[in-house]
Amino acid sequence: MESGLAAVVDKGFSQQLRKEVERLQIRDSARRLAPVSDSQIAIPLLNSGSLKCYKNGDFYNIEGIQFSLQTILLPMAKAASVHNPYRKLCDSMKDLMSRNNICWTSELAKDIPHRWEQHGDMILLPGGSFSRQEWQHVASVVYKKVCEVFGVKRLAKKSVISDDKYRSSQVTLLIGEDGWVKHVDNGIIYTYDVTQCMFSVGNITEKLRIASLDCTGETVVDMFAGIGYFTLPYLVHAHASKVYACEWNPHAVEALKRNLMLNKVDTRCEVLEGDNQVVCPKGVADRVNLGLIPSSESSWPAACSTLKSTGGILHIHGNVTDNNKQDSADGHMKLVENTECELDKQRRIEHESCHFSNCGFSSNVSDMHTLCFTPAEHVSDEQNIPDTVQPSALLDQFERGDFGLKLGMKVRHNLVWLKWAKNVCSQIEQILFQQQNKQWICTVLHVEHVKSYAPHINHLVVDLQCRPSRKS
Numbered sequence: 001m002e003s004g005l006a007a008v009v010d011k012g013f014s015q016q017l018r019k020e021v022e023r024l025q026i027r028d029s030a031r032r033l034a035p036v037s038d039s040q041i042a043i044p045l046l047n048s049g050s051l052k053c054y055k056n057g058d059f060y061n062i063e064g065i066q067f068s069l070q071t072i073l074l075p076m077a078k079a080a081s082v083h084n085p086y087r088k089l090c091d092s093m094k095d096l097m098s099r100n101n102i103c104w105t106s107e108l109a110k111d112i113p114h115r116w117e118q119h120g121d122m123i124l125l126p127g128g129s130f131s132r133q134e135w136q137h138v139a140s141v142v143y144k145k146v147c148e149v150f151g152v153k154r155l156a157k158k159s160v161i162s163d164d165k166y167r168s169s170q171v172t173l174l175i176g177e178d179g180w181v182k183h184v185d186n187g188i189i190y191t192y193d194v195t196q197c198m199f200s201v202g203n204i205t206e207k208l209r210i211a212s213l214d215c216t217g218e219t220v221v222d223m224f225a226g227i228g229y230f231t232l233p234y235l236v237h238a239h240a241s242k243v244y245a246c247e248w249n250p251h252a253v254e255a256l257k258r259n260l261m262l263n264k265v266d267t268r269c270e271v272l273e274g275d276n277q278v279v280c281p282k283g284v285a286d287r288v289n290l291g292l293i294p295s296s297e298s299s300w301p302a303a304c305s306t307l308k309s310t311g312g313i314l315h316i317h318g319n320v321t322d323n324n325k326q327d328s329a330d331g332h333m334k335l336v337e338n339t340e341c342e343l344d345k346q347r348r349i350e351h352e353s354c355h356f357s358n359c360g361f362s363s364n365v366s367d368m369h370t371l372c373f374t375p376a377e378h379v380s381d382e383q384n385i386p387d388t389v390q391p392s393a394l395l396d397q398f399e400r401g402d403f404g405l406k407l408g409m410k411v412r413h414n415l416v417w418l419k420w421a422k423n424v425c426s427q428i429e430q431i432l433f434q435q436q437n438k439q440w441i442c443t444v445l446h447v448e449h450v451k452s453y454a455p456h457i458n459h460l461v462v463d464l465q466c467r468p469s470r471k472s
């Protein structure tokens with residue numbers, strides 16, 4: 001048993017809350033979930049830092065699940081007690097400090113990371129690890145010890161991704177000659193220098209989605225190519241005939257060129273080094289990828305002018321903020337569906353992508369068509385709430401701002417997402433109209449949820465089909 005921080009929640013909500021704390025990356029996997037009474041379960045946590053914004057009086061509330069924080073004795077996970085590098089790291093650091101007559105404190109213990117990334121023979125530590133003054137006295141030995149514990153040759157440490165125009169990596173090499181690492185991801189080899197470029201692990205679902213497209217015969221322009229996160233899936237799996245890859249960070253360009261060679265697709269890709277607003281070719285693309293967050297808006301005109309005169313598809317990424325925290329906390333409306341079983345319902349509510357078509361809802365995904373809303377007991381104007389509401393009607397009400405109902409969080413999010421997609425769609429129509437002096441019809445084909453970026457901020461992608469209107 002080990003004492004530590006835990007979230008205590010009613011049994012019926014324990015699995016939902018476990019998923020939420022895993023999403024926030026604060027679940028302590030070294031200790032096991034355990035009942036604390038007949039009706040409550042404790043979920044072990046690493047820390048409570050990211051929970052601050054969910055605090056409501058003495059309790060916390062995530063997605064309508066109420067829980068408290070307590071310090072509790074919990075059993076160790078089996079794997080953790082047998083082979084746990086974190087424990088090994090703690091033990092070897094305690095030992096090292098005592099040999100150097102440095103007193104072991106809880107502050108020093110907090111400086112030891114619970115998570116890290118392994119890139120082949122390199123361990124990449126999170127920012128903030130080993131940052132206290134005491135470590136500096138024994139710095140070179142500490143870093144060697146860390147390598148020993150993990151059985152690697154190189155060690156590096158992160159801080160935040162820089163806000164500079166290159167979104168440079170902020171990684172310092174602590175032990176080793178260079179920062180080049182290799183990743184194999186969905187059959188694609190990526191190599192890059194961790195001290196110079198970033199690798200967005202969180203975008204894996206979007207990379208897989210791109211990989212599943214059939215782009216045979218298509219020309220694609222990747223406006224923010226980086227080291228080839230999307231350029232490579234377009235070439236290797238989606239079989240694009242040609243990709244123009246724009247990138248202005250010379251370190252990323254170097255990695256991109258290496259990656260094209262490594263994956264033997266360099267003959268189908270032209271790397272255009274520089275600002276995409278300058279280097280992007282005109283009138284060539286069937287498809288344009290705009291993979292920059294929080295927004296790629298400044299490059300939308302260049303993206304529009306790279307489309308073929310017959311039109312094409314834009315994949316526009318963006319961070320979308322849901323500001324209305326109050327509604328999400330009390331969630332007056334429950335989202336239910338008539339016919340589905342409990343498990344399907346759960347899956348559907350957790351299914352984080354939504355498909356919308358032509359700013360209405362697409363017929364190929366039944367999700368939103370079959371939704372109806374049931375008022376919870378405490379909604380006073382129950383009689384005014386229709387049994388079934390068409391999502392497009394919901395959006396109209398939502399846009400007029402006369403939405404008297406409070407919606408369940410996922411539904412409201414979907415409406416916020418759809419509103420964002422519609423907004424992007426009409427801005428792109430305007431840009432195309434201004435550039436070409438004729439009407440274009442843009443259609444929202446799909447809205448993809450890539451990841452939760454921060455509380456109330458979601459990274460989305462809208463797929464827009466853009467066609468010149470026959471009328472004008």
Ligand SMILES: C[S@@+](CC[C@H](N)C(=O)[O-])C[C@H]1O[C@@H](n2cnc3c(N)ncnc32)[C@H](O)[C@@H]1O
Pocket residue numbers: 165166167199200203223224225226227229230246247248249252274275276277291292293299
């Ligand atoms: C965040 S990375 C995106 C990588 C990839 N799309 C992803 O989501 O994982 C953005 C890349 O776009 C590049 N970039 C940003 N603005 C640019 C511009 N105007 N022209 C060319 N490259 C640009 C940055 O240097 C960086 O490598």
